[in-house]
Amino acid sequence: MSHRHWVAASIRRIEADFNRSADTHLIPLSLPGYPDIDFYFKDESSHPTGSLKHRLARSLFLYALANGWLREGAPVIEASSGSTAVSEAYFARLLGLPFIAVIPASTSPEKIAAIEFQGGRCHLVERACDLDEASRQLARETGGHFMDQFTYAERATDWRANNNIAESIFKQMAAEPHPVPAWIVCSPGTGGTAATLGRYVRYRQHATDILCADPEISMFYDGYREALAGRPWRDLASTGGSRIEGIGRPRVEASFLPSCVDAMVKVPDALSLAAMREVSARLGRRVGGSTGTNFVGVLWAAQRMKQAGRAGAIVTILCDAGERYAHSYYDPAWYADSGIDVDDSDKMIAATCAGQPLPDLPWVAQATG
Missing domain, CATH: 3.40.50.1100 (Rossmann fold)
Known part of the structure; x- marks a missing residue:
C-alpha cells in the first residue's frame, strides 16, 4: 500500500x-x-478513553496524518501526564501503530494501566521538565514521530x-x-x-x-x-x-x-x-x-x-x-x-x-x- x-x-x-x-x-x-x-x-x-483528551488525541492524529508525519509501522511518541497518552494509545492501536508514552514517574498506576490496556508502552521520566527532550530522543532512536501535544493542540x-x-x-x-x-x-x-x-x-x-x-x-x-x-x-x-x-x-x-x-x-x-x-x-x-x-x-x-x-x-x-x-x-x-x-x-x-x-x-x- x-x-x-x-x-x-x-x-x-x-x-x-x-x-x-x-x-x-x-x-x-x-x-x-x-x-x-x-x-x-x-x-x-x-x-471511549475516559477523558477530555480523547478529542485532542483524535485531532492530533488527523493533523499529523494530513501533514504526512505518520508512517505505517512507525512508532508514535507523546509526552503526557497520563490522559492524553491513554487516548493517543487508543488511536495508535486503531491504526496499528506502536505507541510510547513518556510520562512522569509519579503518574498514577491506574493511568499507567490504562495506557498499557490500550496497547501503549510507558517510558518513565523523573522530572516533568525533561519529558519533551526524552520524547524527542525516543523519536530519533526509533524513527518514530513525536506528536508534541503541547505545541500542536491549539492548531x-x-x-x-x-x-x-x-x-x-x-x-x-x-x-x-x-x-x-x-x-x-x-x-x-x-x-x-x-x-x-x-x-x-x-x-x-x-x-x-x-x-x-x-x-x-x-x-x-x-x-x-x-x-x-x-x-x-x-x-x-x-x-x-x-x-x-x-x-x-x-x-x-x-x-x-x-x-x-x-x-x-x-x-x-x-x-x-x-x-x-x-x-x-x-x-x-x-x-x-x-x-x-x-x-x-x-x-x-x-x-x-x-x-x-x-x-x-x-x-x-x-x-x-x-x-x-x-x-x-x-x-x-x-x-x-x-x-x-x-x-x-x-x-x-x-x-x-x-x-x-x-x-x-x-x-x-x-x-x-
Whole structure:
C-alpha cells in the first residue's frame, strides 16, 4: 500500500470511529448559595478513553496524518501526564501503530494501566521538565514521530466547528434558560482547550467570557499575567511538576494563547482537591482533580456574578473520572505524604457553595474586559 493510500485509510478509520461515538453529556447542577445562576458540567469522562483528551488525541492524529508525519509501522511518541497518552494509545492501536508514552514517574498506576490496556508502552521520566527532550530522543532512536501535544493542540483542533467542545456546549445549551453562558471555565494542560473556546466565542460573537483556572504548581498563570503587562512571557519556566494530574505545566506551552482568555485564577492544590470531593459528592460519582480546579474557578465566577446582581449560566468541564486516582486523590495516606490539608479546605468549599465568600485567590482579568 502506498503512503498516500495508507494515510487515506487511516483517516477513514478515525472518522468511522468518530461516527460510532455519541456526544458527551451536559450535566446541570444547582448550588443553594446561587439561586440565580445555573451550573453545568460538560462530562468528558464518557469518551471511549475516559477523558477530555480523547478529542485532542483524535485531532492530533488527523493533523499529523494530513501533514504526512505518520508512517505505517512507525512508532508514535507523546509526552503526557497520563490522559492524553491513554487516548493517543487508543488511536495508535486503531491504526496499528506502536505507541510510547513518556510520562512522569509519579503518574498514577491506574493511568499507567490504562495506557498499557490500550496497547501503549510507558517510558518513565523523573522530572516533568525533561519529558519533551526524552520524547524527542525516543523519536530519533526509533524513527518514530513525536506528536508534541503541547505545541500542536491549539492548531490541530478545528475551532470553528466540526463538533469541537465549544460548538457542542452551545448546541446543548440552546434550550436552557440562559443559552449563552456568562462564563465557560477550563484549566490549561496544553492551552488548546482554552484557545478553542476563546476563538469559538469570538467567531460566533457570543458574550461569553473564558476563565482559566491554573493549579498551584504551574506557569500558565504567570505567563498570562506577564503577557497582559506587555512583558516577555513565552520563556517562563520552573522545575516543579503539578500535583493536579493532566493540568499545569512547568513552562508556558506554545498552545497557550493569552489573548483567547478573559481571566485567570491560580488555585491552591488543597482547594482543588476539596472541590473535587465536593463535586463528587454532589454528582454521586468520583471525578478527577482537574475537575476540582475547574470548580474553584466556577465558584470564583459565580461570586462575581452574585455580587453584581447578575443572573446567568456557568459551564465547566468534567475532565475525567476519579477511578484513575484511587492511589492518590482518594487515598488518605497520599494527603498525609503530600502535606495537603483536607478538613479546613473541605469546610471552605462547602461554605462557598452555600454562598459565603471564597477566600482571596491570585487572579488577573484581561485589561480589555
